[in-house]
Amino acid sequence: MTTATTAEETIRLVLGVARLGEVDLAGWWGSHGLDRAGRFVLSRSFRRTWRAAALELDIEAATRRHRDATGGRTTALHLFSDELPFRQWARAWLAEQKTIPKPNPLFDELAGWDLTSGREQLATWSGEQVPTTEVVGDGLRVGSFHRGELDDPDALAVAARQLAGAYLTIDGPFRAPYFDLR
Numbered sequence: 001m002t003t004a005t006t007a008e009e010t011i012r013l014v015l016g017v018a019r020l021g022e023v024d025l026a027g028w029w030g031s032h033g034l035d036r037a038g039r040f041v042l043s044r045s046f047r048r049t050w051r052a053a054a055l056e057l058d059i060e061a062a063t064r065r066h067r068d069a070t071g072g073r074t075t076a077l078h079l080f081s082d083e084l085p086f087r088q089w090a091r092a093w094l095a096e097q098k099t100i101p102k103p104n105p106l107f108d109e110l111a112g113w114d115l116t117s118g119r120e121q122l123a124t125w126s127g128e129q130v131p132t133t134e135v136v137g138d139g140l141r142v143g144s145f146h147r148g149e150l151d152d153p154d155a156l157a158v159a160a161r162q163l164a165g166a167y168l169t170i171d172g173p174f175r176a177p178y179f180d181l182r
Contacts, residue, residue, distance in 0.1 A: 006153040006160075007089045012106065012125050013164040014079055014090040018058035019110045020118045020167060021065070021174075028174040029061035034111040049098040051107035056094050059087060069138040069176035076178040077145050079163050083181065084150070086160055119168055126165040133166055138175055142166050145179035 021028035024035035032038035033054030042050035063080040070076035080087045097104055113121065123130075133140040142162050149155035159179060166177030 006157045007085075007093075009125075009157060010086045010160040011090045011093045013122070013160050014059065014086050015055055015106065015110060016118070016122045016125055017079055017164055017167055018055060018062045018090075019113060020115075020122060021062055022058060025113060025115045025118050026167075026170070026174075028170075029058070029065040031058045031061035033058040034107075039111070048101075051103055051111070052094040052097045055107075055110070056091065059090060059094075063087060065174065066176045066178075069174065070178055071137070075181040076139065076176075077159070077181050078176050078178040079160065081178075084159070085156070122164060123168055126161045126168075129161045129165040130168050131162045131166055133169060133177065135175060140166050140169070140175045140177040142177050142179050144182045146182050 018031075019034055020026050022031050022033055022035055022038075024032070033042075034051065038054050038057075039050070042054050046053045059080065066078045066080045070078065074081075074083055077084050097107075109121075131142050133142055135141075145155075145159055149159075163177050163179070170177075
């Protein structure tokens with residue numbers, strides 16, 4: 001798998017998890033990016049780019065929630081970690097979307113989610129990979145990730161799918177899915 005393919009796939013997963021965590025769906029973070037309230041406020045301030053701005057806010061809310069849940073440990077790799085490229089790829093893609101006159105269809109798809117359809121779509125995007133997890137504090141330990149794999153597109157793609165799939169197991173209080181970096 002190429003880095004470009006990994007990035008495209010991962011961007012969708014990051015945006016899907018960020019959207020799923022919004023208040024109107026799973027409610028893991030207090031954001032209202034693409035829900036009715038977010039649409040009302042953001043579309044008035046950012047007429048053409050409000051969808052991208054909404055997802056940027058979702059990503060920032062998710063990042064903060066994950067850092068809090070993992071105690072800020074840099075060795076706890078989650079979808080929104082600084083140590084993995086996933087969040088940066090998604091933010092760069094969103095910035096690029098702001099320069100394109102016509103909104104990407106992914107925006108409308110994410111905005112149309114309810115909790116059930118969001119979980120179903122995320123399951124499809126993650127390749128139905130629902131990993132076995134271990135509850136550790138406020139986190140869900142998915143496994144270990146080795147430093148040497150940080151530059152391996154195949155390992156990154158698998159890690160992104162497993163992390164995204166782990167969100168499908170969260171029914172109670174939020175626990176951040178993560179890998180221990182070794």
